[in-house]
Amino acid sequence: MSDDLHALEAWAGALLAKLQPAQRRAVNHKVAIDLRRSQAQRIKAQQGPDGAAYPARKRRKEFKGKNGRIKRQKAAMFAKIRTAKYLKVHADPGQLTVGFVGKVMHIARVHHEGLTDSVSKKGPKYSYPARPLLGFSEEDRTLVRESLLTHLAQT
Template sequence: MSDDLYALEAWAGALLAKLAPAQRRAINHKVAIDLRRSQAQRIKAQQGPDGAAYPARKKRKEFKGKNGRIKRQKAAMFAKMRTAKHLKVKATGDQIEVGFFGWVARVAHVHQFGRHDRVSKKGPAFKYPERPLLGLREPDRTLIRESLLRHIAKN
């Protein structure tokens, strides 16, 4: 897998070396946005980079309210984290980064690697199951190649 990434880096580097630094940065930013979109769609589908489904959430006790009351819609896992506000892109002329930064990075790290964390500030500690949020798979590499070629062709 790492050999495949080095091959992609060498191929993209040769194409981008012919461009001016401002053009490289702009193209890298557009490719990073395309990659962020694909990562967010995969997180929404609750699949890891290998295509496996995330482990199910722990079952909650049902709320028994008054009849006729509208119940709150079930919140999707990682709904806010996959938004552009939290899933950030950083692009320079040389590299692309798609990831979580700040306090969201700590929460993402706990889920990515299945670590222990507190449920609330003074609440009990819980071992979260491993739910890989970010990662590259073959369709993502293909997306990077196609996006890079599409944006270079426009310039």
């Protein structure tokens, strides 16, 4: 996998070297946005970079109101974390980065690596299963190649 990334980097680097720094930054930014969209869709589908499904959430007791009606609907995992507010892109002429920022970075790291963290501020500790949020799959490599060629053709 590492060799594939180096080959992709060498191929893209040769194409980008012919552009001015401002054009390289613009192309990198567009490719990063496409990559962020791909990562967010994969997180929404609750799949890791290898295509494996995330481990299921721990079951909670349902909160029942009158007549046995369930008050709380099942919420999607990582609904807010995958938005553009938290999943940021950074592009400059030499590189592009897609990652989490702020307090969300800690939450994402705990879930990504499967670490132990407190459930609430002064709550109990819980050992979260590993749910890889960000990663580089074969589809992402293809997406980067196609996106780079599309944006280069437009410049």
